[in-house]
Amino acid sequence: MPRQYIHTAIDFPNAAPHMGHVMEKVLADVMARWFRLRGDEVRLHVGADENGIKIQQTAEALGMTPQELVDRNSPLFEELFRRLNISFDYFIRTSDPKRHWPTVVALWNRLKEGGFLEKRTYAGLYCTGCERFVTEKDLVDGLCPDHRQRPEVVKEENWFFLLSRKQDAMKKLLHPKTGTYTMVPSWRGNEVLSFLEGGLADVSFSRSKETLYWGVPVPNEPDQVMYVWCDNLTSYLSSLGFFTDHEMREWWDDAEITDVIGKDIARFHAINWPAMLQCAGVKTPERLLIHGFITSDGQKMSKTLGNVVVPSDVLDLYGVDPLRFYLSHEIPVGNDGDFSWKRFGELYDAKLRNQLGNLLNRVMVLLKKEEIPLAHTKHALRHEAALRWEDFQKAMNAFEFHLAIQAAFDLSQSGNVYIDVHKLWAKKGQEKAEELSALAELLRHISLMLLPFMPETAQKISKQLNVPYIHRMLEKNFVITDAMKEWGSQKEWKRVGEPEILFAPIEK
């Protein structure tokens, strides 16, 4: 049985979670659920990136300690992900000195022993007002915008990771044809590849404690703290307890590894991370799934524009599955996407209510009115179902999730057309029983396809239909077997349950 280790980027908890965080987790979860449903063994990890200067500063501005800040914010992420039914197995926090730090320290030592770390002088612009290093980009007319003073050039001793040595190895690893680390979608990978052509520079791996105190201490160097990319990326190992006595090594060494991350950090995950792993003698991941960014009504979400969409507002109004549906259906993997309340409402009505919900309801009511028992036959619709299963699986395995969910909705469209064309409400006796049973069977297939995307909805549909495996559907070891995909395979399925409105109209 294939083993899959999927992890998302870990989130930066200096503020509350936003829609971009949600999209990434839903994407990873759809993937994880699909792998489980096809029979793979899966672990999904998420987490919070709690160290760094920004956390330090945000905390200071709020008059609290960094620990207090992350203890307040990280649970917001974890709670939101639970509410979204993200089926994660572990939530790693990088301020956790027991779980995270030992792995990071061990990795550091390996890199150092391998000769991949080197102490150098780092020269940077330092603003005494901010008490931190600033970049050219932060400056306005060469001055710090906050303190209106010219930053001074300050030099300090830092550790550097000799990434430049790994240029050829990374080219080989990421080669679209012969490399073992695949970037999905491939056009996102092109950006990384062209960057790689430009040559790699060594990267700063530590800062002086005066600059950065909130982070993992460098072993045996009390005045140095690890810099973000050393500590952050390693969370993917520490969440498995790597290099400790409780490591779950099989989930790395004997697993297919997928990183689910955003386009902004693709480079670090495609290059820095595997380079670090190779230097430390650890296997590199198999797949990098790169998603785009999400806008709000076509514009970048920003507080000044006042167009920030708070995920919990959407959940409060529409519930979990409509949001999962929107993100999966509207935004092809890799593309930038847009969140629009208008579009959301339209889609909710057109697809979820009118197409899917209404189909279920009309079939259920027709069956229930006369208490018609199910009579499974080889029906004309079974070809349609078989074709859509092919589309569905092909799309799912290629991570073209928006096409897969479309296959499920194509089936419900076919169901609605069939009822109309054949005027099923006017049929009588055995014929009516057989025709309506076919529609129920169609809905059973639809519900299975929806399982990775809208688990609760899939279960609700199946519950109304009263399919035999209903109680196992949401369990992690539930597998969609070939038999389940076969038309009329559920011989012991004789009666449907009670009709219920699947998606109610929403008052706006």
Added chain:
RNA sequence: CGCGGGGUGGAGCAGCCCGGUAGCUCGCGAGGCUCAUAACCUCGAGGUCGGAGGUUCAAAUCCUCCCCCCGCAACCA
């Protein structure tokens, strides 16, 4: 300057890799149905597929150049 993405009927998007009746959702018009969450179904109006060249029997789809929008541009998560 460079790199990546985008420019398709009123709106939002898919199709482009593997050329061959331009598709989807919403909106609009007409008709049908009445089992259903005023839901469903059918038909229709509406596009010189950013511009100009080129390849081809044939280009939204391949090649070249140009214009416009967005992001990145190296340590910033």
